Amino acid sequence: MPKFALVYRYDPAATGPTDAEVPAWFAYDKEVRDAGVFVYEAGFHEAGAGRTVSVRDDATVVDDGVTSTSGDIAAGLYVVDVADINAATSWAEKIPTARYGSVDVRPVVEYEG
Template sequence: MMKYLCLVYLEERILNGFPAPERRAISDEAMAYCDKLKKAGQLLAASPLHPAETATTVRVREDKTTTTDGPFAETKEQLGGFLMIDVPDLNDAIRIAAQFPAARFGSVEVRPMKELGCAD
């Protein structure tokens, strides 16, 4: 088995442009899909994120920590949430990402996770 992080990107303005009942239906569909993955033993963790405007970017340069309100880069799509899955291979991870509701109007980046080998 291999762990993958599925990063869900979307344009917040598009999501917020859906009528409230449609946004609720998308959210309910995403939660039902996560429940299905959890029951199948494939979902390790998942969470939506608050809007990008609530982000704080932290940088350390020459031992000095600075913070900036908002995300690091100005992009059309923002990171909206994630799924951490454990599946046999990339094909399974892609299949799972393609079925996540936000993939229909945003994108899902699938990245294999490295095992750190740290002692517990």
Template sequence: MKFALLYHYDPSTAGPVEEEVADWMAFDGQVREAGLLVDEAGFHMRDKALTVSVRDGESTVTEGAPTSGPMLAGYYLLDVADMDTALEWAARIPTAAYGSVEVRPVVEFEFEG
């Protein structure tokens, strides 16, 4: 089963530190060595984002993303046996120590054609 591990933190209260790099490298190596990694990415800060909304058929693009509260910093997409296993891996993501990691099962559609 595939699970998205979405890691968030609130930059107004805490954030990554230089010493964390070794923890990230270790986590990344472990998840790859276990053969569970489907995809992963970290995101630039929210001031680099563009936000699109459509109202009444009209598309609007604004600079940045919402600036209050936790921000989505990145994700891992893992293929693991079950939710319990996904939760175990989520707890190992360094951001969990000062932010949070949301774990969501991924809907996998099967298309005919």
């Protein structure tokens, strides 16, 4: 079966996770694992703890903090192993962040060899 990354994001200037959301995350995590589609998951620390790196004309620019052109920041991801993008979308809509942010559903490229 193909793997899909479910990258959840939100605009921290507008809204964000709350303590009341924690049980929903635990329930989601249990459901994904119990369904046997779980591959990997990780949440990210706040954007200010990271860096943005770009290389233009052989010059590397490193900015402290993660920058975004839309205001949304990636907060974490799940990788699921499901039949197709429709199944992945069904898992994406259950991610708590989808209620106030968005979830990108991206096919994972797997190289062999």
